[in-house]
Amino acid sequence: MSAASPDxxxxxxxxCDVLFTGVGGGFSPGGVVVAGGMIAATGTPETLRASYPHAREWRAGAVIAPPPVNAHTHLDMSAYEFRALPYFRWIPEVVIAQREKRGVAGALAGADELARLGVGAVGDxxxxxxxxxxxxxxxxLPGVLYFEVLSPFPERADEVFRAARATVEAARRLERPGGPRVGLSPHTPFTVSHRxxxxxxxYAAGEGLPVQIHVAEHPAELDLFRTGGGPIWESMRRLPYPDTFAAVIGREPEPDLTPVRYLDELGALAGRPTLVHMVNVTPDDIARTGRAGCPVVTCxxxxxxxxxxxxxxxxxxxxxxEVALGTDSVASGESLDVREEVAFARLLHPNLDPRLIVRAAVKGGHRVLGTRAPVLRRGEPxxxxxxxSSL
Ligand SMILES: [Zn+2]
Structure with a gap:
């Protein structure tokens, strides 16, 4: 019987297996007592059984929590067909091959899908x-729309920056209460020049704009910053790109240089941007991220x-x-449903406390986006x- 039934x-x-109320660390297993459509108590099933011995008990599902947040996606790719392929095949065979499917119609369809899923907030x-x-x-669609900027040529930096700033300023005038805010996304440390x-x-730090940067997604990023060569360099050379990687980053690659250390030493972490992916990192990168206070989104x-x-x-x-979860685009993530991302993360990280994963999908996401989760507590509907339910 439904908890909301009038009788x-x-x-x-x-x-449930995991309860996250929106505050604290969560309960595993967890339980919620509902009476007359209102939350009466939250905690472990054992303590709730003792306090509510007459309550009718039933298993609701794997997780009870506020709606999860999709902290990183590309809604304008929502019309793409999903294909799992190695990174260096996926870009030409999926991203470029289906580029006519990218656009405003796809972005709005993706936003409709997120609304249907009841997403807590989105970082797009x-x-x-x-x-x-x-x-x-x-x-x-509460959350942040990060306007993406990409240009590896330092001599064009001022011109590209001025155009991006004009776009952001015009968009900020369209912000409305309850709707998304505008942010910025310098694409990656190898597709955006140092300048x-x-x-x-x-600019973003001065204006209080949220920022996301894709960092350390593929292992070849480490080769690039160490040697200035490798598979990313080979693929970038087929595009308009400076003659050397040193020209892009404004310094010579060296054995201990990583994308994270580069951004840190450039001063780019001072405004606490959100770093997306962070898969191929060193212990020093992780320590720097913690010291800088940057949150991370994993997909x-x-x-x-x-x-x-x-x-x-x-x-x-x-x-x-602070860790949050995102789906990335449907072209690589398969769906926009963060609950599926949580289920996958639980399989991928079997030794991680599942309460930590659920908390990341809710609280971590809201922290990244500057939005707020509803709290499951006594007296709330x-x-x-x-x-x-999809878990
Ligand atoms: Zn992405």
Whole structure:
């Protein structure tokens, strides 16, 4: 029987594997007592049985928590067909091959899908400026729209920065209460020149704009910063790109240089940007991320499908780094449902406390985006959406 049924006279005890109320660390197993459509108590099933011996008990599902947050996606790719391929095949065979499917229509369809899923909030990377206005007009899409900027040529940095700033300023005038805010995304440390990276991150820090940067997704990023060569360099050379990688980053590659150390020494971490992926990192990178206070978004399904490796979640947690979850685009993540991402993460990280993963999907995501989760506590209305039924 549904907890919200009008004929529910007795309280009901809903149990689950993991309960996250929105505060604290969570309960495993967990339970919620619902009476007359309102939350009466939360805790472990054992303590709730003792306090509510007459409650009718039933298992609600694997997880009870506020709606999860999709902290990193590319909604404008929502019309793409999903294909799992190694990273260096996926870019030409999926991203480029299906590029006519990228656009405003896909972004709005993705936003509809997130609304249907009841997402808590979204962090969306916006590639085309024309997608900003229609997404900002939505009142069912709390979160951040990160306008993506990409240019590896330092001599063009000022011009590209001025154009990006004009786009962001125009978009910010369209922000509405309850809707998404505008942020910035310098694409990656190897597709954005050192000068442009500094201009963008300093501007964002000064304006209080949220920032996301894709960092250390594929192991070849480490080769690039160590040697200036490797498979990323080979693929970039087929595009308009400076003659040397040193020209992009404004320094010589060296054996101990990593994308994270580079960004840190450039000053790009000072405004606490969110770092997305962070799969191929060193212990020093993890320590730097913790010291800088940067949160991290992990996209477990995308990283697995593109054969990029496994996010070292335990080490980031030990360094006190705030972790959130994202699906990346449907082209690599397969769906926009973060509950599926959580289920996958539980298989991928069997030694990690599942409460930590659920907390990351809710609280971590809201921390990244600056939004707030509802709290499941006594006196608050019960919502069937708190049961993550797809798990
Ligand atoms: Zn991404």
């Amino acid at each position: 529910s006279h007795l309280p009901e005890l809903l149990t 990377i916006v590639w085309q400026a024309e997608a900003l206005a229609p997404l900002l007009a939505r009142d069912d 442009l990276m500094r201009l963008l991150t300093e 477990p399904r995308s990283n697995t499908h593109l054969e990029c490796g496994v996010f070292p979640w335990t080490a980031f947690a030990a360094a006190g780094v 019960w919502d069937e959406g708190y049961v993550w």
